[in-house]
Amino acid sequence: MWCCCCGQFLQRQKVLGLYRDLLRNIRKIPQESDRRYLRDWAREEFKRNKSETDQDVVRMMVTQAQNHLEDLRKSLALAGC
Amino acid sequence: MAARIIARCVRSLNQRSVYFNRVNTAATLTAAPLTHGRTFSHLTNGHKSSLAQISGGSFQVFQRRQYGDLPPLSLETIRDRVLYVLKLYDKINPERLQATSHFMKDLGLDSLDQVEIIMAMEDEFGFEIPDAEAEKLMTPHEIVQYIADKKDVYE
Numbered sequence: 001m002w003c004c005c006c007g008q009f010l011q012r013q014k015v016l017g018l019y020r021d022l023l024r025n026i027r028k029i030p031q032e033s034d035r036r037y038l039r040d041w042a043r044e045e046f047k048r049n050k051s052e053t054d055q056d057v058v059r060m061m062v063t064q065a066q067n068h069l070e071d072l073r074k075s076l077a078l079a080g081c
Numbered sequence: 082m083a084a085r086i087i088a089r090c091v092r093s094l095n096q097r098s099v100y101f102n103r104v105n106t107a108a109t110l111t112a113a114p115l116t117h118g119r120t121f122s123h124l125t126n127g128h129k130s131s132l133a134q135i136s137g138g139s140f141q142v143f144q145r146r147q148y149g150d151l152p153p154l155s156l157e158t159i160r161d162r163v164l165y166v167l168k169l170y171d172k173i174n175p176e177r178l179q180a181t182s183h184f185m186k187d188l189g190l191d192s193l194d195q196v197e198i199i200m201a202m203e204d205e206f207g208f209e210i211p212d213a214e215a216e217k218l219m220t221p222h223e224i225v226q227y228i229a230d231k232k233d234v235y236e
Contacts, residue, residue, distance in 0.1 A: 023200050
């Protein structure tokens with residue numbers, strides 16, 4: 001993720017954008033304890049896989065993160081936040 | 082009943098915030114030419130004359146505009162708040178923090194931490210910072226400059 005090769009740079013931007021979107025949606029959660037838990041969870045997940053270099057694995061993790069983000073958005077919409 | 086119609090009537094005449102001061106409601110009601118027979122539509126047809134007869138000094142309507150806003154920002158306050166938020170961040174050592182310390186080179190943070198820091202700044206100052214501009218802010222000084230720019234603070 002930290003290489004300056006073009007494809008990986010775009011990948012990096014995508015990951016950071018995902019992280020930001022995730023944090024923005026976590027902000028909308030009503031309960032402070034839930035917010036804290038999810039923020040810590042997101043941080044853990046992203047940090048743990050930070051040094052992954054295999055592009056396929058990275059792509060798979062990006063897709064997983066996008067799914068999590070979608071689930072969060074849908075739950076928030078249902079809850080009316 | 083008549084009192085309620087009077088209240089509704091005045092409110093419909095003036096949409097701004099209106100302050101009522103009914104001095105002598107009982108006297109007004111008895112002195113008023115209004116009876117239960119009067120309809121609501123008759124009252125709201127702008128029959129100011131009848132209102133004037135009713136009020137005759139017993140109603141006082143004050144208009145008040147209410148504004149709510151935060152105190153004005155200055156470069157000093159922005160800098161203080163930015164540094165305060167950064168000191169609260171658990172990954173930053175408060176002693177090593179200066180206005181010109183680079184997040185990645187001096188403070189040893191990574192880009193995920195930088196995203197978190199910018200989000201914290203958004204929470205503190207109450208406005209969103211778009212992604213493209215957020216990723217360029219790498220020192221507290223740059224953050225202060227950006228916020229001052231966006232909030233039109235000059236010194």
